[in-house]
Every structure is written in structure tokens, then in C-alpha cells.
Amino acid sequence: MSADRSAAPSQDTSSSFLGPVDLTGLDGLFSAEEKQRALDVRAFVDEHIRPHIADWYERAIFPQEIIAGFGRLGVLGMHLDGYGCPGRSAVEYGLANQELEAGDSGLRTIVSVQGSLAMSAIHKHGSEDQKNEWLQKMASGEAVGCFGLTEPAAGSDPAAMTTTARQEPGGDWVLGGAKRWIGLATLADVAVIWAQTGEHGDGRGVRGFVVPTDTPGFSAEAISQKLSMRASVQCEIRLEDVRLPADAILPADSAVGLKGPFQCLNEARFGIIWGVMGAARDAFNAVLDYTADREQFGAPLASYQLTQAKLADMAVAINRGYLLAHQIGRVKDADAEAVTPAMISAGKLDNCRVAIEIAREAREMLGGNGITLEHSPLRHANNLESVRTYEGTDEVHQLTIGRTLTGIGAFTSRG
CATH class of the missing domain: 1.20.140.10 (Butyryl-CoA Dehydrogenase, subunit A, domain 3)
Known part of the structure; x- marks a missing residue:
């Protein structure tokens, strides 16, 4: 049954930066700076993502050059301070994410993998040397990172991971195992890999390691035939006697265990x-x-x-x-x-x-x-x-x- 077209005119929400969906005055919750940051990201999405996303999705293409674009936009590690990171607020980071995902979830995922996972791990738990080596390059998009936690048989139960790290008498660590559904792994320059140490290491359980992906024994393969996230890259990682120096471990006590x-x-x-x-x-x-x-x-x-x-x-x-x-x-x-x-x-x-x-x-x-x-x-x-x-x-x-x-x-x- 059709509506009565003589009803009162609808509320004008065109002035809200969120558009006609804003029924409750959401626009007023955000500062001018926060809204401008969101609009800057929206402009990037409108120029660089919307015109191409249908084709990328249909052909399962990830536009690798978008990572450098995200770096110039300032959304990689956006919420992190120092080491060349943008240092923006949580709300600004959130608004940036909603603008990116309005373009495509798969491309927003890249920002999460790089910034919220790989960069956050190094920023929260890493040594000064690890932070200085990687964070600025990752914030600019010059270096790409991935985060290896999930395994083929350990998704919702990461405590069941079978990837191991053993420490040898000279101090080197040797990693072995597999990870699955790891975003960006085939493109990454560095991987943060979580492994069980147990009796093979310091007895402190799960620990994280900063692994340059050109280390012998590290390999990654993209997962194909996806019906979802087709414009992004998810991978399987294999770790076959990956030898790392003693200082590859994330040293902070905050990184001990899950x-x-x-x-x-x-x-x-x-x-x-x-x-x-x-x-x-x-x-x-x-x-x-x-x-x-x-x-x-x-x-x-x-x-x-x-x-x-x-x-x-x-x-x-x-x-x-x-x-x-x-x-x-x-x-x-x-x-x-x-x-x-x-x-x-x-x-x-x-x-x-x-x-x-x-x-x-x-x-x-x-x-x-x-x-x-x-x-x-x-x-x-x-x-x-x-x-x-x-x-x-x-x-x-x-x-x-x-x-x-x-x-x-x-x-x-x-x-």
C-alpha cells in the first residue's frame, strides 16, 4: 500500500557528515577536526577505491599500490604515537575505519592488519631496536607487515596452537609450524609470529617473534577461491626451521602468554x-x-x-x-x-x-x-x-x- 504523499516533509539531514541516515544528531558528537579527518578519508575512497572496487572484487585483485596510498593518507598505525606514527585519537581512527569500510571491508582489513595487529604488536611489546627498525617504514607503507596467530586447527582456541619456538644453546630461536588466514602475508616484509615456547624456551608459554619474511624457511601462499574479501589477500604461512637471533623475540612482559x-x-x-x-x-x-x-x-x-x-x-x-x-x-x-x-x-x-x-x-x-x-x-x-x-x-x-x-x-x- 502506498504512503500518503501529503505527509509532513522529512527532516533535513543533509548537513550531517554522515548523510541522511543521521536521525539522532550524530554529527554533533564529533569535533570539526574529527569530521574533517573522516571526510579526508572519504575523499580518498571516492577517488581511489569506489571507481575500481567492483572490478577488483570480481577479478579477485588486490591493488598493492593502495598500501602506499594509505601511508600517505596517514591511516597506517594511525592510533599509535611516536616512531613516525600519526598519533591520532581512537575516535579519529574509528571514523577513518568506517569510511574505508564504506568502500570495501577487504581494503579496510589491510589497515587493521598493518596497524592494529602487526604495528601494534611491535609498538606495545617490542624492543626499541624493533620499533626503530620497523614502525616508521610501516606507517609510511614502505614496509608491509602481517600477524601470525591463527592456525589451520586453532582458530577460536589460540591456546591450542602447535607452532613452536625452541631456543638453542647459542641463543638463536628456531620456529616451526603453520599459520592460516593471515592477511598480507605474501606481500609482507615482516611477520609477527606467535609460537609456543614451553620447555623449548624460557618456560613462559606463548611468545611473539619479529620475523623478516626473507628469512630462510619462511614461506607464504595466498588462499584462493574465496567468496568473501576478494579484493584483499589472506594467506597460509609455513615455518620450516626458521632461525632467528635471540633478539627477535618481543621482549616486554606484556607479550608473555596469550x-x-x-x-x-x-x-x-x-x-x-x-x-x-x-x-x-x-x-x-x-x-x-x-x-x-x-x-x-x-x-x-x-x-x-x-x-x-x-x-x-x-x-x-x-x-x-x-x-x-x-x-x-x-x-x-x-x-x-x-x-x-x-x-x-x-x-x-x-x-x-x-x-x-x-x-x-x-x-x-x-x-x-x-x-x-x-x-x-x-x-x-x-x-x-x-x-x-x-x-x-x-x-x-x-x-x-x-x-x-x-x-x-x-x-x-x-x-
């Missing part, structure tokens, strides 16, 4: 909380424009009640997601230590759910045209299947929140 990689994962998860809202907003904008122009039964699709109901639900959900991201970002900027795992899990869990449902709903509203790469929602939906899975599945985040609520860890099976 708390080391988990701190980096939470940085990446924070970016995802914001990023997926960009994908959702882009899908919403695509279907909002389409329904205004597409006529069926003698009227624009936007004039029908069912269409408006769906658009309303999408917009409310996106506003809620931005408010959640904004809250966590402000807490992080005020005191990074106050951001708890449960807080990060709440944001990643709900915003990923919201984003993927919006992308799917938008695809449906586009009808048959929605299955083509002329429109972004199905590409976003396919990419978000990966985003929802990596850096913690829904179930991992539910259990993280559940542990906070009950005081009981339920990650292991209950016999």
Missing part, C-alpha cells in the same frame, strides 16, 4: 566496531537512492509503506551502532585501560550483526539488480561474513560477555 596477541586483537576489534558501520551506511545509502528512482506500479519504491518501514529500521540500527562505537571510542581516548574485553566484545558482536543484516536487507530491496556488482550491498554482505568471523566469532564474544556477567568462564566444553 595476553600479548589478545591486546592486539582488541585494537583490531575496536576498528571493526566502527568499520562495519561504514559498510552498513553505504548499503543503506545505495538502497535509499535506488528506491527513490526505481518505479513499480506507477510510483517510486520509496513511496510504499513496506519500503519505508525497512529503511526506518535500518537507519535506527545504524544510529545505534554509531552511538555504541562512539561511546567505546570516547572511553578509549579518556583511558585506554578502562576499555574492557566485554566492552569490545559487545561492540563487535552487535555492530557486525547489525551491519550484515542491513546489507542483506538492502540486497533484497534491490531485487534482481542487487546480485550485480553495480550495487554494493551484496558485496558488503559477502565481506561481512568474514568480518563477523575473524577477530572472534559471535560465540567467542558472547562467551566473553557471559564471563563478565556471571564470573564463570564457559569457553571449554561442559561434560
Whole structure:
């Protein structure tokens, strides 16, 4: 049934930097500098990503030159201080992520892998020599990094990793094992590899190592035939007697055990909380424009009640997601230590759910045209299947929140 066209005019949200989806005055939550940073990233996406992303996605091409472009844009290690890093706020970093993911999740993932994972590991846990050697080159895009935690048989349970590092009498470390679903590994100049030391090393369990990828025994192969993240690179790494000097280990006490990689994962998860809202907003904008122009039964699709109901639900959900991201970002900027795992899990869990449902709903509203790469929602939906899975599945985040609520860890099976 069509809507009453004599109803009151809609609210003008054109002045919001987030566009028509901004129903709740989100624009007013951000400073002029924060909004300008987001608009700078949007301009980069509009010039360098949007015109090409359908072709890159269809042909499974990763535009390697985009890494240097991200370096010039200042989004690699954007939230890190010193060592040539941009040193921007958490909220600015979040806004940059949502603009990048409005272009494509796979390309936003590059910024997460480089900055939130590989660079964060060195910045948080590395020696001064490691920081001085790598961080400035990685911030500029001159050097590429990857982060090797996940294994073929150890995804949600990293404690089950089988990659080992043994220390020999002379002090050298020798790494052996395999990693899987490692972004950028075939392009990387340096890899941060996490391995079990156990009785082979200092007895302190999982440790991280800074591994130049030209080290003999290190090899990486891209994973092909993907239905998601087709414009980015995910790989399998093999480590066959990779010999490293004693000072290749990340030396900080903060890197001992799984708390080391988990701190980096939470940085990446924070970016995802914001990023997926960009994908959702882009899908919403695509279907909002389409329904205004597409006529069926003698009227624009936007004039029908069912269409408006769906658009309303999408917009409310996106506003809620931005408010959640904004809250966590402000807490992080005020005191990074106050951001708890449960807080990060709440944001990643709900915003990923919201984003993927919006992308799917938008695809449906586009009808048959929605299955083509002329429109972004199905590409976003396919990419978000990966985003929802990596850096913690829904179930991992539910259990993280559940542990906070009950005081009981339920990650292991209950016999």
C-alpha cells in the first residue's frame, strides 16, 4: 500500500557528515577536526577505491599500490604515537575505519592488519631496536607487515596452537609450524609470529617473534577461491626451521602468554566496531537512492509503506551502532585501560550483526539488480561474513560477555 504523499516533509539531514541516515544528531558528537579527518578519508575512497572496487572484487585483485596510498593518507598505525606514527585519537581512527569500510571491508582489513595487529604488536611489546627498525617504514607503507596467530586447527582456541619456538644453546630461536588466514602475508616484509615456547624456551608459554619474511624457511601462499574479501589477500604461512637471533623475540612482559596477541586483537576489534558501520551506511545509502528512482506500479519504491518501514529500521540500527562505537571510542581516548574485553566484545558482536543484516536487507530491496556488482550491498554482505568471523566469532564474544556477567568462564566444553 502506498504512503500518503501529503505527509509532513522529512527532516533535513543533509548537513550531517554522515548523510541522511543521521536521525539522532550524530554529527554533533564529533569535533570539526574529527569530521574533517573522516571526510579526508572519504575523499580518498571516492577517488581511489569506489571507481575500481567492483572490478577488483570480481577479478579477485588486490591493488598493492593502495598500501602506499594509505601511508600517505596517514591511516597506517594511525592510533599509535611516536616512531613516525600519526598519533591520532581512537575516535579519529574509528571514523577513518568506517569510511574505508564504506568502500570495501577487504581494503579496510589491510589497515587493521598493518596497524592494529602487526604495528601494534611491535609498538606495545617490542624492543626499541624493533620499533626503530620497523614502525616508521610501516606507517609510511614502505614496509608491509602481517600477524601470525591463527592456525589451520586453532582458530577460536589460540591456546591450542602447535607452532613452536625452541631456543638453542647459542641463543638463536628456531620456529616451526603453520599459520592460516593471515592477511598480507605474501606481500609482507615482516611477520609477527606467535609460537609456543614451553620447555623449548624460557618456560613462559606463548611468545611473539619479529620475523623478516626473507628469512630462510619462511614461506607464504595466498588462499584462493574465496567468496568473501576478494579484493584483499589472506594467506597460509609455513615455518620450516626458521632461525632467528635471540633478539627477535618481543621482549616486554606484556607479550608473555596469550595476553600479548589478545591486546592486539582488541585494537583490531575496536576498528571493526566502527568499520562495519561504514559498510552498513553505504548499503543503506545505495538502497535509499535506488528506491527513490526505481518505479513499480506507477510510483517510486520509496513511496510504499513496506519500503519505508525497512529503511526506518535500518537507519535506527545504524544510529545505534554509531552511538555504541562512539561511546567505546570516547572511553578509549579518556583511558585506554578502562576499555574492557566485554566492552569490545559487545561492540563487535552487535555492530557486525547489525551491519550484515542491513546489507542483506538492502540486497533484497534491490531485487534482481542487487546480485550485480553495480550495487554494493551484496558485496558488503559477502565481506561481512568474514568480518563477523575473524577477530572472534559471535560465540567467542558472547562467551566473553557471559564471563563478565556471571564470573564463570564457559569457553571449554561442559561434560
